[in-house]
Amino acid sequence: MAGSTTRSSMRGSRSRRAMADINVVPYIDVMLVLLVIFMVTAPLVAPSIVNLPTVGGAAPQQQTPPVVVNIRADGNMSVRYKDDAGATQQETMTRADLNGFVTDRQQAHPDQPVVIAADKTVKYEVVMNVMSDLKARGVKRVGLLVKSQ
Numbered sequence: 001m002a003g004s005t006t007r008s009s010m011r012g013s014r015s016r017r018a019m020a021d022i023n024v025v026p027y028i029d030v031m032l033v034l035l036v037i038f039m040v041t042a043p044l045v046a047p048s049i050v051n052l053p054t055v056g057g058a059a060p061q062q063q064t065p066p067v068v069v070n071i072r073a074d075g076n077m078s079v080r081y082k083d084d085a086g087a088t089q090q091e092t093m094t095r096a097d098l099n100g101f102v103t104d105r106q107q108a109h110p111d112q113p114v115v116i117a118a119d120k121t122v123k124y125e126v127v128m129n130v131m132s133d134l135k136a137r138g139v140k141r142v143g144l145l146v147k148s149q
Contacts, residue, residue, distance in 0.1 A: 007027070015127060043081070065081075066114060066115045067080070067113070068116075070118075071116065071122050071127065078093065079084070098130070103137050111141075113140075113143060115133060
């Protein structure tokens with residue numbers, strides 16, 4: 001009897017434990033199938049191409065040459081521009097003269113851009129003050145001239 005009780009107690013102590021693992025093999029199969037589908041269909045999808053209309057009698061616009069404000073290292077300023085006859089003019093000016101010149105020039109040529117060509121040793125504040133003055137006088141397009149490397 002003693003032997004039979006030990007056997008039954010052995011069977012009773014061996015209980016089945018719940019399996020806590022997740023089987024991810026089906027998920028991997030689904031992901032691989034989706035990957036293959038996307039790889040096959042991606043080259044077939046054409047990016048949206050915009051066909052722009054053409055105009056038969058459109059002439060290229062004439063761009064007015066810019067007024068170039070040169071700021072040298074010593075702080076002196078000069079202005080280079082093309083007059084109405086097409087000749088290039090260059091004048092040395094002070095900041096007050098520049099403001100008057102720009103006001104007159106904007107009345108005659110309202111869409112003419114202004115480019116500032118400052119020496120690299122000029123203080124940033126001086127360039128920004130000139131740019132601020134130009135914007136205050138109604139210049140719509142102000143740019144900085146740089147040398148390409």
